[in-house]
Amino acid sequence: xxxxxxxxxxxxxxxxxxxxxxxxxxxxxxxxxxxxxxxxxxxxxxxxxxxxxxxxxxxxxxxxxxxxxxxxxxxxxxxxxxxxxxxx
Amino acid sequence: xxxxxxxxxxxxxxxxxxxxxxxxxxxxxxxxxxxxxxxxxxxxxxxxxxxxxxxxxxxxxxxxxxxxxxxxxxxxxxxxxxxxxxxxxxxxxxxxxxxxxxxxxxxxxxxxxxxxxxxxxxxxxxxxxxxxxxxxxxxxxxxxxxxxxxxxxxxxxxxxxxxxxxxxxxxxxxxxxxxxxxxxxxxxxxxxxxxxxxxxxxxxxxxxxxxxxxxxxxxxxxxxxxxxxxxxxxxxxxxxxxxxxxxxxxxxxxxxxxxxxxxxxxxxxxxxxxxxxxxxxxxxxxxxxxxxxxxxxxxxxxxxxxxxxxxxxxxxxxxxxxxxxxxxxxxxxxxxxxxxxxxxxxxxxxxxxxxxxxxxxxxxxxxxxxxxxxxxxxxxxxxxxxxxxxxxxxxxxxxxxxxxxxxxxxxxxxxxxxxxxxxxxxxxxxxxxxxxxxxxxxxxxxxxxxxxxxxxxxxxxxxx
Ligand SMILES: Cc1cc2nc3c(=O)[nH]c(=O)nc-3n(C[C@H](O)[C@H](O)[C@H](O)COP(=O)(O)OP(=O)(O)OC[C@H]3O[C@@H](n4cnc5c(N)ncnc54)[C@H](O)[C@@H]3O)c2cc1C
Ligand code: SF4
Numbered sequence: 001x002x003x004x005x006x007x008x009x010x011x012x013x014x015x016x017x018x019x020x021x022x023x024x025x026x027x028x029x030x031x032x033x034x035x036x037x038x039x040x041x042x043x044x045x046x047x048x049x050x051x052x053x054x055x056x057x058x059x060x061x062x063x064x065x066x067x068x069x070x071x072x073x074x075x076x077x078x079x080x081x082x083x084x085x086x087x088x
Numbered sequence: 089x090x091x092x093x094x095x096x097x098x099x100x101x102x103x104x105x106x107x108x109x110x111x112x113x114x115x116x117x118x119x120x121x122x123x124x125x126x127x128x129x130x131x132x133x134x135x136x137x138x139x140x141x142x143x144x145x146x147x148x149x150x151x152x153x154x155x156x157x158x159x160x161x162x163x164x165x166x167x168x169x170x171x172x173x174x175x176x177x178x179x180x181x182x183x184x185x186x187x188x189x190x191x192x193x194x195x196x197x198x199x200x201x202x203x204x205x206x207x208x209x210x211x212x213x214x215x216x217x218x219x220x221x222x223x224x225x226x227x228x229x230x231x232x233x234x235x236x237x238x239x240x241x242x243x244x245x246x247x248x249x250x251x252x253x254x255x256x257x258x259x260x261x262x263x264x265x266x267x268x269x270x271x272x273x274x275x276x277x278x279x280x281x282x283x284x285x286x287x288x289x290x291x292x293x294x295x296x297x298x299x300x301x302x303x304x305x306x307x308x309x310x311x312x313x314x315x316x317x318x319x320x321x322x323x324x325x326x327x328x329x330x331x332x333x334x335x336x337x338x339x340x341x342x343x344x345x346x347x348x349x350x351x352x353x354x355x356x357x358x359x360x361x362x363x364x365x366x367x368x369x370x371x372x373x374x375x376x377x378x379x380x381x382x383x384x385x386x387x388x389x390x391x392x393x394x395x396x397x398x399x400x401x402x403x404x405x406x407x408x409x410x411x412x413x414x415x416x417x418x419x420x421x422x423x424x425x426x427x428x429x430x431x432x433x434x435x436x437x438x439x440x441x442x443x444x445x446x447x448x449x450x451x452x453x454x455x456x457x458x459x460x461x462x463x464x465x466x467x468x469x470x471x472x473x474x475x476x477x478x479x480x481x482x483x484x485x486x487x488x489x490x491x492x493x494x495x496x497x498x499x500x501x502x503x504x505x506x507x508x509x510x511x512x513x514x515x516x517x518x519x520x521x522x523x524x525x526x527x528x529x530x531x532x533x534x535x536x537x538x539x540x541x542x543x544x545x546x547x548x549x550x551x552x
C-alpha cells in the first residue's frame with residue numbers, strides 16, 4: 001500500500017516525517033537500497049533511519065515505502081496537517 | 089434511544105477528549121477520523137511538542153544521527169482537532185464529564201480517552217537527582233540534553249540499571265567512544281524482561297563492546313562538587329567511581345496521579361481496563377465513556393490466562409489506541425477486543441533484538457535456532473507445556489512464525505525440526521527469571537494479577 005506524501009500542495013514542500021514499525025520490519029534492507037540517505041542497516045539486520053527526511057530524499061522515500069515487503073514504513077498522509085492547527 | 093442510533097449520533101456530533109498527545113493519543117485520534125467520527129476532538133498534552141516518537145531517543149538521537157526535535161510522528165491523515173499542548177490535565181470529574189487543566193480551563197467530553205503513558209522513574213534522592221550531570225531518558229527534551237552532554241566528551245558515563253533503555257544508552261555511549269560503566273542490581277542485563285539465560289548473552293555483548301558491566305550491585309549515592317556538578321558515584325560493594333554523567337535507567341512510572349480521587353481504578357501500575365479498552369472504576373465496574381490505551385493501560389489478555397498485562401511497548405500503544413478509538417464510536421457487537429500479542433524490539437551493540445509473547449511468564453527456555461554463543465539465535469519460552477514467548481537475536485524474520493505458535497498454544501518444547509539446531513538447544517532449561525518481588529529495572533511486561541481495582545504497589549505475578 002503506497003501512501004501519498006504530504007507537501008504536494010502548491011509548492012509548499014516540507015520535509016517528510018516517517019516512522020518504521022520495527023516489530024513488522026524484517027530487515028530486508030530494500031529501503032536502505034532505495035533511500036540510502038534515510039535508511040541504513042546497523043549491524044546485520046537492525047534498521048536505523050532518519051525520522052525526518054529532507055526534500056531531496058522525498059522521491060526515494062516514496063519508493064522505499066512502496067518497496068518494503070512488509071509495509072512497515074509510514075509517512076505523512078497526503079492531507080495531513082504539517083503541525084497542530086492552533087497556537088498553544 | 090437504541091444503542092446503534094446513539095452510536096450514530098455520537099459519531100456525528102459527539103465530543104471526544106484525548107488526554108496524552110503522544111503515540112497512543114495521536115493514533116487513536118487518526119482512527120476516530122478514519123472511521124467517520126465528525127464530532128469535536130480535543131487533544132491535551134503536557135509536553136509543548138507535537139506528538140513524537142520515543143524509540144529513536146535512545147538510538148538514533150543518542151548516536152548523534154538525528155536531532156531530538158526531528159522525531160515528530162508522521163500524520164496518517166488530517167485531524168481537525170483542537171490542540172492544548174504544554175498544559176497538563178490535573179483532574180477528572182466523572183459525574184460531570186469534565187477534564188480540569190492546569191491553567192484552570194475545564195473541558196467537557198462525552199467520551200474520554202486516557203493515554204497519559206509513563207514517565208521515567210527518577211533517582212530516589214531528590215537532592216542528588218538535581219545534580220548537574222544526572223539524567224533520565226523519556227522525553228525529547230531529556231534526549232536533547234543528554235546528547236549535548238555526551239557530545240561534550242565526558243570522562244565516564246554511569247548507567248544505573250540495565251533494562252532495555254539503560255542497555256541502549258550504554259551501547260550508544262560505546263559507539264561514541266565514551267567510557268561507560270553499567271550498574272545493575274540483578275544478575276545480568278535485561279534479566280527482568282528476558283530471564284537469566286538470555287541475560288547472560290546480553291552481559292557478554294556488553295563486555296565484548298567494552299562496557300564496564302557490574303551486576304549484583306546497586307548505586308547507593310551520587311556525590312556532587314561545590315558547584316552542584318556530579319563527580320562521583322558510590323556503589324553497594326563499597327567502591328566509588330569518578331563519573332561526570334549518570335543516566336538513571338530504573339524503569340517507568342505510570343502517569344496516573346492526575347486521576348487520584350477520580351473514582352477510576354488508577355494506581356501506580358496503570359489504569360485497569362477491559363479488553364475493549366474501557367476503564368474500570370474503583371469498584372471493578374466497567375465505565376462506558378472512559379477509555380484507556382498505551383503504556384498507562386493494563387488490560388486482561390485471554391491468551392495469557394486473562395491476567396492484566398501492563399506493556400511498555402510501542403506496538404501495544406498503536407494497536408490498543410486503534411481498538412480504543414474504534415470502540416469509542418461503536419456499539420455492542422461492533423466492538424472489538426484488544427487481542428494483540430505483545431511484541432517489541434531493541435537495537436543494541438549492533439544486534440537486533442525482538443521478542444514476542446510474554447517471556448516473564450516462561451518457566452523454561454529452549455534455543456530453537458542458531459546458538460547463544462554466536463549472538464544469533466531464536467529461543468522459545470515454555471509455560472505449562474505450551475509456547476508462551478520467543479526472543480530472537482538477529483533473526484527477526486522468524487518472529488512472526490513464533491507469534492503464530494503462541495497464538496495457537498503450540499506445545500513446548502516446540503516439536504518442529506529446528507532448521508539450524510545445535511546440541512545446546514536440544515533440552516529446555518529453566519528460563520531463570522529473578523524473583524519478581526525484587527524488580528530491578530522494571531520488566532517491560534508486567535503481569536499484574538487479576539483484580540481490576542487492585543491497587544497494591546507490590547509486584548505480584550500469578551505464576552500458576
Ligand atoms: C527512550 C525510549 C526508547 C524506547 N524504545 C522502544 C523500543 O525500542 N521498542 C518498543 O517497543 N518500545 C520502546 N519504547 C516504548 C514506547 O516508546 C512507548 O511504549 C510509547 O511511547 C507509549 O506511548 P503512549 O502514547 O502510551 O505513552 P507516552 O509516549 O508516554 O505518552 C504519554 C503522553 O502523555 C503526556 N501526559 C502525561 N500526563 C499528562 C497529563 N496529566 N496531562 C496531559 N498530558 C499528560 C506525557 O507527557 C506524554 O506526552 C521506548 C521508550 C523510550 C522512552
Ligand atoms: S524495506 Fe521494510 S522490512 Fe526491509 S528493512 Fe526497510 S523497513 Fe524493514
